Amino acid sequence: MKGIMILGTASDVGKSLIATAICRAYANEGVRVAPFKSQNMSNNSYVTSDGKEIGRAQGIQAEAARTEATVMMNPILLKPSCDLQSEVVLFGKAANTMSGKAYREDFYELGLEAIQTALEDLGQDFEMIVMEGAGSPAEMNLKDRELVNMKVAEMADVPAILVADIDRGGVFASIVGTLELLTPTERSRVQGLVINKFRGDLSLFDEGIKWLELKTGIPVLGVLPHLDNHMIDGEDSLSIPPATSKAGLDLAVIKPPYISNYSDLEPFYSEPDVSIRWVSKVDEIGDPDGVILPGTKSTIRDLQFFKATGLADWLVDYAAKGGFIVGICGGYQMLGESLLDPHGRDTGTVSSQEEGLGIIPAVTTFLPHKKTVQRMAAAHPGTGIRRTLEGYEIHVGETVFSSAYQSFLLLEDGKEEGYYGQGGRIIGTYLHHLFHNDEWRNHWLNSIRKAKGQPVRAPVYIGRVKDRRYDELAAHFTRHIDWDKLKEISEKWSTRHELA
Structure with a gap:
């Protein structure tokens, strides 16, 4: 399978947005591309054409990929209903309501089977799978039975890109710390770094790039400037847009x-x-x-x-x-x-x-x-x-x-x-x-x-500009990222492992 896994040093670092950009960039080159997130925790959902429920981020990514969203793109959706329990949606249908502990103990094997089924299904219909992780891949208390980060990259046998958010501070510690907590085998799967949400003069981070590459031995594929008002639907409550203040x-x-x-x-x-x-x-x-x-x-x-x-x-x-x-x-x-x-x-x-x-x-x-x-x-x-x-x-x-x-x-x-x-x-x-x-x-x-x-106004046609926003997002991404290098990472990994 040819694909790429987008990991993050934490939640809300921009994984979903970057996966969306990659989906559109591949689609613009005529590649049959699909998004994938094995396990999504979000109450912001998307209904497929056959009346099934998946995470909204994967529905949006499917639109960016110019393909129809299916439950195979998000086989497991967790919808929190209180602090201790979540509804488990399996292949688009509510299956159970479980505590976090019960989910880890009783659902793990079933989850692995669902993920394998979904990956095999997507692999038959698409040339490229853009996978998205969740939170951090180095949550040590959960890592032994996780269903969304390195385990999935291993199951699909794809390389990973690690995304860090510089806007929140501590970007060097978050990258190095995350890599240090991975096993050597997991670390070898991380083939590129992306710095997201940079504000100001990008040249000021040139020394930072050199330090990261020297320290980690992993290439920095690019530094993405902070993108305001991108209007791409978010995944969870951490992504709720801030309040606005306008006259009217x-x-x-x-x-x-x-x-x-x-x-x-x-x-x-x-x-x-x-x-x-x-x-x-x-x-x-x-x-x-x-x-x-x-x-x-x-x-x-x-x-x-x-x-x-x-x-x-x-x-x-x-x-x-x-x-x-x-x-x-x-x-x-x-x-x-x-x-x-x-x-x-x-x-x-x-x-x-x-x-x-x-x-x-x-x-x-x-x-x-x-x-x-x-x-x-x-x-x-x-x-x-x-x-x-x-x-x-x-x-x-x-x-x-x-x-x-x-x-x-x-x-x-x-x-x-x-x-x-x-x-x-x-x-x-x-x-x-x-x-x-x-x-x-x-x-x-x-x-x-x-x-x-107040005087009435003419309609603002959001629907007419939505597709253009996907193109603008992809252009923003490929302008600041070594797009050819990113594609090469996936291509070489796939070729090397198919021949192994």
Whole structure:
């Protein structure tokens, strides 16, 4: 198998972004390339065309590679539901909920089998596999039964590139320390170093490159300048874009501890007059023009957090005063009158229940099985809005209304979905990526602009520039990295080992 493994000295050093860039760079050269991450821990997920669930990073990388995302690109997805447990998604379907200890003890052999199956499948269809590790490959307390870093590089027999983030400091120690903690065999697999997120004059690091190469004996393939506003969806909560401050509209995102699919909010970063703030405490809320309640992997626990912090009372008061609120998935469920968990699917405790915010007349019951499906829809005729939308659903809750209401969407199968109240000031839906629909996002923002007495604006077409961003990312990468050397590393390793 021909491939390359992208390792990092820590989490959030840029592995996902670099893997995305490599996928697009190969695709631009006509290579049939696929991304791969054996085990992903993230609540920011992606639904494939056949209704399966994988890590969002691999879905984005597949888009960059100009190929369709499949479960083989991320056979194991761990979705944390609390501090001690995660839902295990195997080949796109929820298989179990396990503690970290149980996962290590009971899942390891099954995980190895899944990874081998996925690698063999991808190897039949693609010429090049761009693999991504997780965290650090030198977590000594976990290393003996890891399923995502050096073990996978060994299974696929591919060379590795080690990425370090200079922006956080300590880059020399992180690189040398990581290499020192690897076994000699593992170290021999690391064939290149990449320094990421450099700010300032690149020539100032020339001596650093010489020192690293002399100390480690491994070539530095390049130094990547810090790339602001790249607009490539992140993998986990560490990658949530920072708040913005712009003149115009002020949107507050009420951030739950177990936030999921925060990529729902990323299109707002490209709106020239929209500021996004992530709020976790009442004293941070201020007086926003609109509020968004995003998805969560643990709706009841996060609702309890909002109650404990006073955010729940603030939301109820904000809605009563005519504020604009959109709840997506778990955020939608919180807006209802009550949440019932008879099977313990949301909380892990059978027969749990929690009083909702009471903003919409609905009751949500958490069911044993998860729904994952891509959706095409139109705004319900009753809303008076003529817009088509697309997105996806990932949820275990079923929401039933207790009194007359106006649906938000009309799905492609004719079923009604969501809630539309107070002339569009209160909206709830299970449709993730609602705001990635440019015409709809523009309609909603213009509703707020009109309410504030501000002029309406034309749509910003995010979808039209997405592919261009992949090309720009690949160009940025190949401009600062010895691209020919990186390709040579994979080619020579593959040839040498095939002939061995």
